[in-house]
Amino acid sequence: RLSQLHRELEEASMWGNVEADQLAxxxxxxxEVRFFAVPSxxxxxxxxxxxxxxxxxxxxxxxxxxxxxxxxxxxPEGSEEIMPPRRGVDRIRAExxxxxxxxEKDAQRLRQLAYLQARMQQDVVRLTHQAEYxxxxxxxxxxxxxxxxxxWVPADIAPxxxxxxxxxxxxxxxRLVEPAPDEQxxxxxxxxxxxxxxxxLFDILGTVAGYREFDVSIAFMIALPLFAAxxxxxxxxxxxxxxxxxxxxxxxxxxxxxSLIHLVMVVGAASVVWGLLCGSFFGHTWYxxxxxxxxxxxxxxxxxxxxxxxxxxxxxxAHLWHAVRLFPDxxxxxxxxWALIIWGMFGVVQNFVIKSPFNWGTPWPYLLLVGAxxxxxxxxxxxxxxxxxxxxxxxxxLSILSAFSDVISYVRLMAVGLASTVLAMNFNEMAFDMxxxxxxxxxxxxxxxxxxxxVMIALFAHGVRLNMLxxxxxxxxxxxxxxxxxxxxxxxxxx
Numbered sequence: 001r002l003s004q005l006h007r008e009l010e011e012a013s014m015w016g017n018v019e020a021d022q023l024a025x026x027x028x029x030x031x032e033v034r035f036f037a038v039p040s041x042x043x044x045x046x047x048x049x050x051x052x053x054x055x056x057x058x059x060x061x062x063x064x065x066x067x068x069x070x071x072x073x074x075x076p077e078g079s080e081e082i083m084p085p086r087r088g089v090d091r092i093r094a095e096x097x098x099x100x101x102x103x104e105k106d107a108q109r110l111r112q113l114a115y116l117q118a119r120m121q122q123d124v125v126r127l128t129h130q131a132e133y134x135x136x137x138x139x140x141x142x143x144x145x146x147x148x149x150x151x152w153v154p155a156d157i158a159p160x161x162x163x164x165x166x167x168x169x170x171x172x173x174x175r176l177v178e179p180a181p182d183e184q185x186x187x188x189x190x191x192x193x194x195x196x197x198x199x200x201l202f203d204i205l206g207t208v209a210g211y212r213e214f215d216v217s218i219a220f221m222i223a224l225p226l227f228a229a230x231x232x233x234x235x236x237x238x239x240x241x242x243x244x245x246x247x248x249x250x251x252x253x254x255x256x257x258x259s260l261i262h263l264v265m266v267v268g269a270a271s272v273v274w275g276l277l278c279g280s281f282f283g284h285t286w287y288x289x290x291x292x293x294x295x296x297x298x299x300x301x302x303x304x305x306x307x308x309x310x311x312x313x314x315x316x317x318a319h320l321w322h323a324v325r326l327f328p329d330x331x332x333x334x335x336x337x338w339a340l341i342i343w344g345m346f347g348v349v350q351n352f353v354i355k356s357p358f359n360w361g362t363p364w365p366y367l368l369l370v371g372a373x374x375x376x377x378x379x380x381x382x383x384x385x386x387x388x389x390x391x392x393x394x395x396x397x398l399s400i401l402s403a404f405s406d407v408i409s410y411v412r413l414m415a416v417g418l419a420s421t422v423l424a425m426n427f428n429e430m431a432f433d434m435x436x437x438x439x440x441x442x443x444x445x446x447x448x449x450x451x452x453x454x455v456m457i458a459l460f461a462h463g464v465r466l467n468m469l470x471x472x473x474x475x476x477x478x479x480x481x482x483x484x485x486x487x488x489x490x491x492x493x494x495x
């Protein structure tokens with residue numbers, strides 16, 4: 001509210017204490033006061049009982065007060081009526097002062113209560129544990145001789161549970177039941193060793209795959225560093241991502257978590273490899289590269305083609321992976337069809353963007369036709385042929401448009417990477433044009449730091465998006481899971 005009042009005060013400052021109520025009282029006695037921003041050269045064309053110039057207005061205009069006793073004023077073309085503030089600056093300042101005083105009073109009270117923070121944290125843990133214990137207890141049934149409860153347990157641990165109860169001298173009987181189709185068990189993912197760094201990303205996003213969905217950790221671990229390398233498009237920035245966390249490894253892991261730090265280092269290593277292919281380090285090309293990254297038409301076409309190829313492979317693998325999950329259900333052919341459509345769309349996108357040929361002499365129309373036939377016929381296989389075809393045809397138009405937009409969205413890999421490289425090159429040129437070496441160093445450090453910050457934003461805005469949206473949507477991921485949290489007792493230490 002205080003921020004709103006400051007903005008309102010800034011807008012009302014030029015008006016002083018003029019208020020809408022005052023103008024309303026004038027209107028009641030027959031004086032209509034209105035304000036217009038009138039072009040300076042046409043000011044003499046205003047026709048009213050009273051015309052008073054107030055002050056200059058943006059766009060070579062003058063704010064003018066116009067008074068009429070009856071009818072409407074005549075103002076020249078290009079004039080704009082300006083509404084005065086609802087209240088004057090004194091009233092706005094008074095409310096702002098009141099808000100500020102309240103904030104200071106509340107802040108002082110919070111400082112007085114700060115000593116309770118540790119105790120409150122302990123109480124949160126205690127009450128959470130108490131709630132979980134009561135939920136487990138009330139979820140069971142029992143009498144004086146028998147107590148029974150149920151819960152989720154990992155499948156690989158379940159067979160040992162009865163043995164552990166026996167070792168604790170607890171007579172028990174146990175029955176293991178697979179989850180019913182309508183149940184939503186919690187999800188426990190044990191990441192493969194090479195894919196563990198991706199857990200840092202999932203922790204940040206707070207996303208959990210559903211119990212019956214896919215474990216996409218390996219797919220993300222392969223694609224994300226590759227996309228990040230193209231988005232960074234500079235081996236020097238990759239060295240920062242790789243060497244920086246390595247030099248501050250313990251502190252970085254303590255602050256951000258080991259998984260996320262490992263992920264940043266993997267992204268850095270991939271960016272260094274891409275930088276070697278492009279020959280670009282901190283915006284400077286050190287040798288003739290295998291892949292040029294610059295504003296030339298040849299470079300842009302090559303980078304776009306690489307982006308679209310990666311996109312088609314990425315989306316095609318999503319559909320084929322889903323097809324493997326569905327097999328031998330005939331719907332797997334629907335996913336095979338969409339994999340073919342993706343490659344057909346690859347040809348369409350190339351034709352739209354880089355003017356590559358798209359005709360019957362290329363494979364793209366045939367891939368679209370065969371893929372569309374499979375997608376329509378096996379969308380919902382049924383002995384009622386016409387019903388099945390109707391369902392498939394109804395789904396086709398929007399899905400085709402979605403496939404086109406999904407493939408073309410990978411052009412962001414080229415666009416962001418190229419923008420990062422050009423920005424780095426411009427900072428270099430700006431720095432070496434400085435009259436003194438101190439200014440050169442300052443511009444280099446600040447410029448590349450700014451560009452590095454923009455690259456980090458791009459990694460989340462674009463690299464993560466291509467995996468979490470485009471790939472996951474084509475795979476059929478809904479991210480509807482909730483994490484497996486075993487029943488345990490938590491404690492905190494008071495510092």
